Amino acid sequence: MGFLHNVREVVSACVKPKEKRVPKKTVNVRVKMDCEGCVRKVKHAVEDLKGVESFDVNQKMQRVTVTGYVDSEEVLKAVRGTGKNADNWPFVPYNLVAFPYVKGAYDIKAPSGFVRNTPDAAGDPKSPEMKLMRLFDDENPDACSIM
Template identity: 75%
Template sequence: MGFLDNIPECFGAYSTKIKKKRKPKQTVNIRVKMDCEGCVRKVSDALEDLEGVESVDVNKKQQRVTVTGYVDPEEVLKEVNNTGKKADVWPFVPYNLVTFPYVREAYDIKAPTGFVRNVPQALGDPKSPEMKLMTFFNDDNPNACSVM
């Protein structure tokens, strides 16, 4: 913004314009209970009408809705709940990104294939001896042993 944009703020009578801060572009994942194509259409129509939405991807098999755009996650969740569908934030992460996927709270039978629940116990402490041994022969480690 230049100097000329700030001149009206100097004069109190002309400062009627209020600037809004733009939301950052982000991707919001939500778990929604959907049974039929009517449910899918209802949820996608409600989210496409939301201001700032660029794309809506609905996966009925995984019960997952992905919204991309300049939106607030709470607004998206509220809009889906207003359709009458039960919705919450997507609680899963891909199986291959978790160090200990079979910890008590991480493994979930209701999770889609290839996903586990996102819990701190599944990630592991980077300073623990197990994690040091796991990364010792890793190709991403610049100090790794080159015997292999």
């Protein structure tokens, strides 16, 4: 009986699909919240999600931060279920972007100190502005030695 029981466990373990576990991560969502009632609705929606370890609802920045074993689409779906407009957090701190005021990066609706994360914000290395910036750069071996 013991041998048959072990064989059955091995076969059932091979046949069953393994449960996919979402890795631990932090999900940031932008949500339009006007009052404390909106904040309360979003808090209740987020705290009921499976796998949430901690969350922060910031009304001033219009941002919800969820940390845990959650999927970003599940968080978006839960927040949208409250009737609020929600999308993934599209902003990064402006000091992490080389050209924060390039077309498409600067957003007037962004919170203070944040700009949109766009690929154009890196700057074109062949542009005249970038060539002038590299002219007197310390890492440029052909830089002017007088400086």
